[in-house]
Amino acid sequence: MTALLEAKDVVRTYAAGGKGRLRAVDGISLSLAPGETLALVGESGCGKSTLGRLLMGFDRPDRGQILFDGQDMARLSSRALRQTRSQLQMVFQDSASAFNPRWTIGSALAEPFRIHKRPFSRQSVEDLLERVGLSGSFYDRYPAALSGGQRQRLNIARAIALSPRVIVADEPVSALDVSVQAQIINLLRDLQTDMGLASLFISHDLAVVRQISDRIAVMYLGGIVEEGETLSLLAAPAHPYTRALSTPCHSPGKLSVSLCREMCRARFRLLQAVGFIRGAPELSLDAQSSDQSWRKNRVNIA
Numbered sequence: 001m002t003a004l005l006e007a008k009d010v011v012r013t014y015a016a017g018g019k020g021r022l023r024a025v026d027g028i029s030l031s032l033a034p035g036e037t038l039a040l041v042g043e044s045g046c047g048k049s050t051l052g053r054l055l056m057g058f059d060r061p062d063r064g065q066i067l068f069d070g071q072d073m074a075r076l077s078s079r080a081l082r083q084t085r086s087q088l089q090m091v092f093q094d095s096a097s098a099f100n101p102r103w104t105i106g107s108a109l110a111e112p113f114r115i116h117k118r119p120f121s122r123q124s125v126e127d128l129l130e131r132v133g134l135s136g137s138f139y140d141r142y143p144a145a146l147s148g149g150q151r152q153r154l155n156i157a158r159a160i161a162l163s164p165r166v167i168v169a170d171e172p173v174s175a176l177d178v179s180v181q182a183q184i185i186n187l188l189r190d191l192q193t194d195m196g197l198a199s200l201f202i203s204h205d206l207a208v209v210r211q212i213s214d215r216i217a218v219m220y221l222g223g224i225v226e227e228g229e230t231l232s233l234l235a236a237p238a239h240p241y242t243r244a245l246s247t248p249c250h251s252p253g254k255l256s257v258s259l260c261r262e263m264c265r266a267r268f269r270l271l272q273a274v275g276f277i278r279g280a281p282e283l284s285l286d287a288q289s290s291d292q293s294w295r296k297n298r299v300n301i302a
């Protein structure tokens, strides 16, 4: 099937404070088919958000191409780019800062229609609220009245307002409680099915992406180290890094904290031994002892 969104040998570097340049995205090729959900998973700092921004056209690669519907985004006229922007939408992790606190929820949701000069009415905005499981009566209220999960629903409502073809969701449930995470994942999955949306779902957590993705691409130090259908990749992860990501450490509720910590240490040593962790100081597990820092490490490794 023809790719809807595609990265071709994309490189993005950043200045690394007098030490040359950091290759945040290091020669990645990736494609998203219409209607498909591709998960991009990897530890914190491996370049997922950078790649997400490049795919959205918010940022330009140093090298390589981003193609939307076969068209190189760097070569689009400003009119065509505007048209493309309405078909590509992003959902961020931080829904709290995604809305102007002085705007009502109704005005916030009407904004994409205004920007793209599309017709809308109060009723169509209320319908949009209801589509994401929020009451239409929120129309005249302010974002501060919403819980974290409700705000993420609002974020999703704004992203689907113009019936896009692709959604890039960057850690959309990472800031939410586990029970709320499941509701938001179900909502995203239902919307994708109903609207035939393609989505790139970015996460550091394999346990989350397995619930939503058709395919998984595992990212490590700016590159894709493994890619495949979700079920087959999880059943037989080929790469040591993916194997380490998919150990039961992601279900701490079923294990004691000390056992989980031991498993994290063992995984860390394994990764060091096979050369997949090179002097990452924030991962020095032996220095960690409190439950709090264990959780931080779990997130870093996951």
Ligand SMILES: Nc1ncnc2c1ncn2[C@@H]1O[C@H](COP(=O)(O)OP(=O)(O)O)[C@@H](O)[C@H]1O
Residues within 6 Å of the ligand: 014, 015, 022, 024, 042, 043, 044, 045, 046, 047, 048, 049, 050, 051
């Ligand atoms: N604007 C920027 N300027 C400099 N370095 C950046 C910038 N954005 C990201 N980086 C660096 O690029 C690497 C990848 O970051 P990011 O894409 O945010 O990773 P992830 O989303 O996987 O946590 C990190 O080392 C980060 O510090």
Ligand SMILES: [Mg+2]
Residues within 6 Å of the ligand: 048, 049, 050, 170
């Ligand atoms: Mg990120």
